[in-house]
Amino acid sequence: MSAATVALNGVSKHFQLPGQRLEVLRDLSLDARPGEFLCLVGASGCGKSTLLRLVLGLEHADQGEVRVGEQPVQGPGVDRGIVFQDHRLFPWLSVEENVQLALHRSSLGEQEKRARVRHYLQLVGLQGFERARPDQLSGGMAQRAAIARALVAEPQVLLLDEPFGALDALTRQRLQEELLGIWKRTGATLILVTHDIDEALYLGDRVVVLDSRPGRIREVLDVDAPRPRERHDARLAHLHRHILGLLADQA
Template sequence: MSTSISLHSVTRTFPARDGGESFTALEQVSLEVAAGEFVVLVGPSGCGKSTLLDLVAGLAPVTSGEVLLDGRPVTGPGLDRGVVFQQYALFPWRTALGNVEFTLEAKGLGRRDRTRVAREALDLVGLRGFEQRYPHELSGGMKQRVAIARSLAYEPEVLLMDEPYAALDAQTREGLQDELLRIWRRTGTTVVFITHGIDEAVYLGQRVAVMTSRPGRIKEVVDIDLDRPADATSDLRSEPEFARYRREIWELLHDEVRAAGRLEEAGVR
């Protein structure tokens, strides 16, 4: 089961601190994400990408506008949405299995059912045999797999991912990109994924939403029409069409990154 996401003229303003001026992180953002779609957000640092994800997750309120899930207003966090951050946020005293089971306790599942579902989620992300390992015994990529399994275990209708692979080496990151696409195809979950990487955006997204420098707006949404083989054996990144999409998104981002740099130089943060 998956859910559509609608943002209608969403603005998010943060109040002033220490006598300073308030600032607007997002301004009049409108975006439609169809049920089961994989959409990627890219934009310069400080453009409000993470703020937008927080609004969809229900972790922060909108200042104006509305965020809807299947037509229902978002009023707070819910088990219909899973969130994966760049930081793994695993409990060091719990095994991989125990970390995944933790999220299932909120659903009121009994111990036997929790263990069964958690094992299935770890199997889905390729961690069969690592159920009893503690976080310090896992690589960075494996920790992120546990974090993804934890979010998938309670079968969210929407998966929100905030630069989950940014801290990983290139080889691990590409492997997890393929793993995520495999999971998405299997589950049909609606995915909104934030990244700074243009290659990652083109590789993963059915559509890529390019954001402006702050205040963040949707500058353009690019449809990505690539033939992605399910077995991921071909080198899609070397295809001419991939390079064309990468160039298109780079051109859209170029002026925004420069504008963000000018704001930082002027002391606007």
């Protein structure tokens, strides 16, 4: 699996509501380097999820350009995968079948598809649960299956929209560790949206703080703590206080 640069150049986006024009992003420019783990934080409604949808190709910018690698984003593609807060697995399919759905347009043969699915289920620690239905899994296991589904097409860019937001604290920490391991093994470019400052600082190479709507970049912070990180590292605590101050100014 290879990685790609993600670049947003002068991007603006609005939605037309009944009797109201809702400006979500304004003249936003940002890049994620190949193989980087980039985290986005900001108040609700600042356009974080919209930004991911623009990169994924589910939305189109009113102004500006979104590029993955050398190509402008025209729509969804196998070079990008996404994991949502809700796992969105089909309840009538097994874990294995849910993951293999992501390969329905692949030119791989059936045996190659099954081998690819087994590989990524093993990567997320779900070997032995291939035939289980989603309602037979814990919340954390279901999210692992969703991550495997996003990875199985071997995208260059993996987008994560609050993927651990609905999980308990212990499961969340465990999956953060697993996500770091997956990132290291795959080498993909990761862009994570989160409301959890600690999560962003623990996972990210850089943290992008967005202003309240319309979303603009307030500050981009390099996380200089070495990996593997200690959650109580004084450098992370200092950055946490700084980001909290930036967000409090928007209240």
